[in-house]
Amino acid sequence: MLDITFIRENPDIVRAALKNKNREGVVDLDRVLALSEERKTLAGEISDINKKRNEAQAARDAEAGKSLKESLKTAEEKYQALEKELVGMLIKIPNIPSADTPVGPDESGNKVVREWGDKPNFDFTPKAHWDLGRELGIIDSEKAVEVSGARFTYLKGDLALMQFAILQMVIKILTSREELQKIIDKAGLKVDAKPFVVVVPPVMMRSQVMNRMARLDPIDERYYFEKDDMVFIGSAEHTLGPLHMDETIPESELPLRYVGYTVAFRREAGSYGKDTKGILRQHQFDKIEMEVFSKPEDGLAEQELLVAVQEHLLQELKLPYQVVLVCTGDMGFPDQRQIDIETWMPGQEKYRETHSADYVGGFQARRLSTKVKRAAGESEPVHMNDATAIAMGRTLIAIMENYQQADGSIRIPDVLQPYLGKDKIEKQR
RNA sequence: GGAGGCGUGGCUGAGCGGUCGAAAGCAGCAACCUGCUAAGUUGUUGUCCGGGAAACUGGACCGAAGGUUCGAAUCCUUCCGCCUCCGCCA
Numbered sequence: 196m197l198d199i200t201f202i203r204e205n206p207d208i209v210r211a212a213l214k215n216k217n218r219e220g221v222v223d224l225d226r227v228l229a230l231s232e233e234r235k236t237l238a239g240e241i242s243d244i245n246k247k248r249n250e251a252q253a254a255r256d257a258e259a260g261k262s263l264k265e266s267l268k269t270a271e272e273k274y275q276a277l278e279k280e281l282v283g284m285l286i287k288i289p290n291i292p293s294a295d296t297p298v299g300p301d302e303s304g305n306k307v308v309r310e311w312g313d314k315p316n317f318d319f320t321p322k323a324h325w326d327l328g329r330e331l332g333i334i335d336s337e338k339a340v341e342v343s344g345a346r347f348t349y350l351k352g353d354l355a356l357m358q359f360a361i362l363q364m365v366i367k368i369l370t371s372r373e374e375l376q377k378i379i380d381k382a383g384l385k386v387d388a389k390p391f392v393v394v395v396p397p398v399m400m401r402s403q404v405m406n407r408m409a410r411l412d413p414i415d416e417r418y419y420f421e422k423d424d425m426v427f428i429g430s431a432e433h434t435l436g437p438l439h440m441d442e443t444i445p446e447s448e449l450p451l452r453y454v455g456y457t458v459a460f461r462r463e464a465g466s467y468g469k470d471t472k473g474i475l476r477q478h479q480f481d482k483i484e485m486e487v488f489s490k491p492e493d494g495l496a497e498q499e500l501l502v503a504v505q506e507h508l509l510q511e512l513k514l515p516y517q518v519v520l521v522c523t524g525d526m527g528f529p530d531q532r533q534i535d536i537e538t539w540m541p542g543q544e545k546y547r548e549t550h551s552a553d554y555v556g557g558f559q560a561r562r563l564s565t566k567v568k569r570a571a572g573e574s575e576p577v578h579m580n581d582a583t584a585i586a587m588g589r590t591l592i593a594i595m596e597n598y599q600q601a602d603g604s605i606r607i608p609d610v611l612q613p614y615l616g617k618d619k620i621e622k623q624r
Numbered sequence: 625g626g627a628g629g630c631g632u633g634g635c636u637g638a639g640c641g642g643u644c645g646a647a648a649g650c651a652g653c654a655a656c657c658u659g660c661u662a663a664g665u666u667g668u669u670g671u672c673c674g675g676g677a678a679a680c681u682g683g684a685c686c687g688a689a690g691g692u693u694c695g696a697a698u699c700c701u702u703c704c705g706c707c708u709c710c711g712c713c714a
Binding site for chain 1: 642671673674675682683684693694695
């Protein structure tokens with residue numbers, strides 16, 4: 196949610212943001228501004244009534260007390276109705292894109308800012324991961340369909356082990372001040388190398404808190420348990436973000452950096468028939484996610500750090516990728532700036548999205564009520580960043596397709612070999 | 625799942641219908657004092673919203689939302705959370 200004061204002072208910027216997201220018809224900004232004025236006036240009236248009421252009570256004036264009680268009730272009911280309508284509209288207003296975000300209608304407007312790595316040259320026709328997976332016996336989709344339905348798979352044997360190897364590699368880097376310092380130096384950044392705290396967060400949460408995270412809509416994308424009013428998370432970000440809700444953090448303690456490992460659930464409503472083969476688009480996949488709480492002025496630099504971490508991980512795995520600055524029409528609702536990384540998938544001859552880094556500013560913190568206490572004494576919403584460290588399924592795909600050999604086996608990336616104790620994946624059952 | 629208990633300021637904890645934004649202690653801050661690794665004395669210290677240049681001032685806040693009452697931290701209802709015992713369980 197945006198700050199109402201900001202909206203009042205910058206209606207044109209907000210109007211532009213609505214236009215970019217095709218939400219002009221969804222939110223009547225003039226109504227929002229009128230409501231906020233009305234709310235202010237009414238709050239003053241309520242305060243006055245309360246003053247008189249306190250006086251009546253002190254005088255034990257029953258008659259005046261009764262009548263004031265009535266006026267208070269009327270005023271408060273009006274205030275609540277107004278507040279409800281106002282907030283209902285406020286939460287439909289997307290965040291304001293950063294100055295360097297390209298303007299565009301959809302993903303066609305995204306901008307590739309850099310590429311890394313050489314795409315592999317094969318002297319044979321490279322296979323897609325679903326064929327490799329089936330032939331090697333490390334992905335079983337047929338049985339998963341019978342047991343769980345479409346968009347579920349069994350990862351087996353060395354492929355499952357590779358997932359754990361990646362997890363260990365990533366955790367080792369993110370918890371090491373020295374490793375982070377190397378990444379920071381390499382990227383030419385000026386941030387502290389404070390290590391990430393490892394978290395295993397809940398995968399279910401109250402729908403109400405998900406709403407405060409501005410991630411409940413569209414509800415069709417969530418697995419929702421009506422009986423308990425709970426939703427499955429679509430990312431560790433959803434339960435890492437509220438880790439400090441209703442808290443005020445002294446600025447000396449920031450930044451707070453977390454890395455969470457969870458399964459993520461996506462209903463994939465509306466993507467029927469898209470990417471149905473293999474493990475690219477699953478209802479369930481494991482993911483390592485980073486979440487950072489920072490001072491507002493450090494938010495963009497923290498995003499740069501998260502992107503640098505993502506790039507470092509892909510470079511360690513020697514996977515070719517491109518970094519994409521996501522445009523206004525394609526970026527997430529709470530995002531101020533979104534940077535995606537797409538990794539080369541030779542079996543499909545395409546770059547596919549494997550990482551996303553979302554800088555949301557104070558957009559989520561405002562409703563979560565996570566604040567920073569400045570040294571001078573005042574407090575304001577903290578700024579938040581969330582970013583993929585590794586989306587397991589898609590990273591496994593990239594490794595399988597980039598490291599495939601003429602004989603149908605898959606070479607294991609050098610950095611992962613120590614964790615797996617071998618150098619290639621061969622046919623197994 | 626059954627039975628009982630409890631949610632008060634940064635912490636501990638009193639208050640059980642008006643004199644309560646709330647005792648006391650601890651912690652914090654300031655001044656004074658003191659020669660031994662810091663103690664003592666005194667004063668002071670909650671958050672949020674509005675008005676004011678400021679001093680200051682009006683309002684709200686005792687888990688949350690409703691209700692009773694002229695008046696609620698105190699009584700009632702619902703919800704959320706925590707604790708103890710029993711049952712069950714990884």
